[in-house]
Amino acid sequence: MAITYELIKTCKQTGARLGKVHTPHGSFDTPMFMPVGTLATVKTMSPEELERMGAPIILSNTYHLWLRPGEDIVKEAGGLHKFMNWNGSILTDSGGFQVFSLSDLRKIEEEGVHFRNHISGEKLFLSPEKAMQIQNDLGADIMMAFDECPPYPAEHEYMKKSVERTSRWAERCLEGHKRPNDQGLFGIVQGGEYEDLRRQSAMDLTSMDFPGYAVGGLSVGEPKDVMNRVLEFTTPLLPSEKPRYLMGVGSPDSLIDGSIRGIDMFDCVLPTRIARNGTCMTSTGRLVIRNAKFARDFRPIDENCDCYTCRNYSRAYIRHLVKANETFGFRLTTYHNLYFLLNLMGQVREAIREDRLGDFRDQFFEQYGFNKPNAKNF
C-alpha cells in the first residue's frame, strides 16, 4: 500500500482529527495544507524554499502537465519528483476539474470527455484510463480518480447521473492504475449539496477500497454554510482509517472549518494567486500591499509572523517591488502567504492535540475579522 494513514487523536471539543499520512516520499502531519505547483513549479518558489517553509507535500496538475511539457517528457526525466527537483510528496489531480473549468466545447460521454486544449485549441480526449496513464507516468505519490465535477448549482437529476458515472469511472481508474505499490489512488466523493447523492457516492467508492478519499465538488461557488453542511453529512460516511482530502479549499476560515469536520488534507491556488496580486494573509486579516498607506510603513507584513519575508523585509520595500512589478516582490508575498497557511495548520494541529480547536476557531475568526458582517473573505 503506497499510502497509509495513522489517526493520532480526535479533538474532544470538535471531532477534528490529528494524524499522519505516510507516502513513498516521506510522511506528513494532518490536517495539512498543500501548496499548488500547477506546472511542476509552485509559482515563484524554489523547492528549497518550500522545504524551508515547512511544506511536506505539494500538488501538481495533470491536465497542465499533460499539455506542457507532456507526461512523456516528465516520465523520461525519471518522474515529476526528479524533473522538478522535489524530494517531498506530490499529489496529482486527475485533470477532470480543468477539463470542466478551462476547456471549451467539451462533450461528456460514458467513455470519457472530448474537449479542446485551452492553449492550442487542439481536440483532445480524457478518460479514466488516460488519466491513470498520465498520472502513472508523472509518478506522484498520490493520484486522483477521474471524476466529473459539475458546477454549482446542479439539478438533482443531472447530479445523480453524474455521480453514477463518476462511480463507474472510479472502477475503471482502479483497473487502469498500473503502479499501486508506488502510487496511492484516491477516490472522489461527489454529489453536490444533496445528502442522498453524497451517501450514494460515498457508498460506491468506499466499497472499492481506495487508500484515501477526497470530497470533490465543493468550493465551486456555493456559500460557505453549504460547504460546511455537506462536509457534516459526508465525512462520517468515509472510513476513519483513511485520509480525507477536501479539494480546492484554502481560505483560512475554511481550513479551520474543514478540519473541524474531519478533513485531513487541503489544497488551493488562493495563497499563491493573491500573492501575485500583492494581497497578503495576516493574523489580523488581509493586507493589500499596493495600498498607498504602506509607502513609508517599515513594519513587516505581519508583526506576528516569523517567516523569511517578515523577518527581513518591510511593507514599504515589498510595496515598492510589487508596484514596480519586480519578481522578488511576488516571491516575498508568495512565501509569506504559504507560510501563513502552513503555520495556521500547525496551530490547528496543536489545538487538536490540546482539545481546544473550537476555542482556537473563535479566537482566530475574531482576530482575523471573519466575524464582522462585512468581513472580506478570500
Place this chain on the structure above:
Amino acid sequence: MAITYELIKTCKQTGARLGKVHTPHGSFDTPMFMPVGTLATVKTMSPEELERMGAPIILSNTYHLWLRPGEDIVKEAGGLHKFMNWNGSILTDSGGFQVFSLSDLRKIEEEGVHFRNHISGEKLFLSPEKAMQIQNDLGADIMMAFDECPPYPAEHEYMKKSVERTSRWAERCLEGHKRPNDQGLFGIVQGGEYEDLRRQSAMDLTSMDFPGYAVGGLSVGEPKDVMNRVLEFTTPLLPSEKPRYLMGVGSPDSLIDGSIRGIDMFDCVLPTRIARNGTCMTSTGRLVIRNAKFARDFRPIDENCDCYTCRNYSRAYIRHLVKANETFGFRLTTYHNLYFLLNLMGQVREAIREDRLGDFRDQFFEQYGFNKPNAKNF
C-alpha cells in the same frame, strides 16, 4: 577615505591587475563583475542567492530609485542596504546615463539637465548637486559623479564641450557630496573615441583626487576594437593606486579584454536581461533554452558549471518553465548567468595570479566561439 584599493599584482603576460577594493560593507577581489539591481533588487534574485553565488557588490540605479520609490523613502528606511536587506557593497550610478538614454525632451544646460520622467511624463531636473543629494540619501558605498554620456559617434567639437562640462560638473559633485567618510565618489572619464579628449578628461579628473575612476561612454554602440583601443590609451592615464571601473560592460569577451587593459570593475544588465529571455551563457557559447532541441535534453545548461541551477535542473525542465513563462525558470537562468560571469572573473583573477591571462583569453575565446567569423556576441 571610504574606498581604498590594494594592488596585489600585475599579470606579466598582459598587464592586468589583481587587487582588492575595501568598502564600508566589506572588501572584494578585482577584477570583479557587479550584478545590476536597478530598482533595489537584482531582478528575480534574493540577497541570499547573490551572496551564495559569490557577488560581493551590486549596482543600483539612482535615476530609477529617485522615481520609484523615491530616495526619501530609502533614506527613511535606513538607506539602500537596509531597505533591500543587502549587507554587501553597493555602487550607485549618477542617474546621468538614464536621463540621456531613457527620458524624452531633455535639455542640457550648464546647471544640469531638464527632462521628462519616462514613466509619468512629469518634468524633472537633475544636476550634479541633485545627483549627490540623492546618492547620499541612498547611502551606497560607491557613488558616481554626474556626467554627460554622449551617444556614439559624437563629433569631436561636441565631445570636447561635453568633456569640459563633465569636468566642471565633477567639481560640483565633489563639493555637493556630504558624506565622504561613509561613501566614496568616483569620477568618470569621458571623451568618446578621441585620445586627446580622454587625456584632457583624465587630467581634469585625476587632479581632483577621487578615490576611484570610471571609464564612461563605452559600450554605447561602438565596435569592440574601438572600445579596446580607447581603454589602451585611457587606463594608463589613471592612477595605479585607485580602482578603475568600466561602466556598462558585461559580455564575457569584453570582461577579459577589459581586465587585460587594466580595468578592475565592471557592471552590465546583460546576464540578467538575456536570462529573462531564456538565453544562457555557457563555457561553449550561448544557449537559447527555448530551442525545441532541448525538450528532452536532461543535461544541465552547462556541463562544466557547478552552480545551483546546473547541479539540480535539466535543460528540459528549464525550457518547460521558460516556455510556460514560469518565474522559477527565469530565476534559474538568471542565477546561472550571474554565476557564470562571477566565476569567469574568478578564473581571470587566477590567471592573473599565475601570469597567464593571455593564454586564458585565447583558450576561452576558442572554446566560447568568439574566434569564429560568425560568432554570436552578446
